[in-house]
Amino acid sequence: MRFSVPQFIDVEDKIFGPLTFKQFVYLVGGGGMVFLCYKFLPWYLWIPLGLGFGGLGFALAFVKVNEKPLINTIEAMFNYGINDKLYVWKKEHPTKKSQEQKNKEQEVPVQLLPRISESKLHDIAWGLDVLDKS
Numbered sequence: 001m002r003f004s005v006p007q008f009i010d011v012e013d014k015i016f017g018p019l020t021f022k023q024f025v026y027l028v029g030g031g032g033m034v035f036l037c038y039k040f041l042p043w044y045l046w047i048p049l050g051l052g053f054g055g056l057g058f059a060l061a062f063v064k065v066n067e068k069p070l071i072n073t074i075e076a077m078f079n080y081g082i083n084d085k086l087y088v089w090k091k092e093h094p095t096k097k098s099q100e101q102k103n104k105e106q107e108v109p110v111q112l113l114p115r116i117s118e119s120k121l122h123d124i125a126w127g128l129d130v131l132d133k134s
Contacts, residue, residue, distance in 0.1 A: 022069075023061040030057015 012020040019027070033053035037046035063070045 019061070026057050026061040030054050030060075033057070 012022070015021045016024040030053050034046075034050040037050045037053065040046075041049065060070055065073045
């Protein structure tokens with residue numbers, strides 16, 4: 001039995017022309033705030049506030065920071081600002097090491113990659129294949 005696997009699950013659907021629902025809401029919200037400022041405030045107040053609200057709505061709709069929407073960055077900034085920050089530093093006093101521990105630290109480390117051929121390129125390729133951690 002075959003099942004269809006959903007693809008492009010991280011891409012939001014375009015609902016209003018080239019805009020997603022969230023983008024549309026941000027733009028309409030910013031436009032609504034500009035209209036309210038225009039209607040109820042004198043011109044010397046509504047122009048800077050209107051530009052601020054309009055710019056914020058446009059930025060929320062279209063600006064991305066590290067391939068994530070701007071609202072995620074604003075939320076992270078807000079959470080960082082209101083959450084407690086406790087930084088604790090405890091100084092550790094040095095302990096006396098035994099002679100055996102000092103000898104172990106001074107030993108020459110064992111070569112990690114065995115020498116398998118005289119070709120340097122072959123050794124490097126073998127090391128990359130063996131030590132690949134992905």
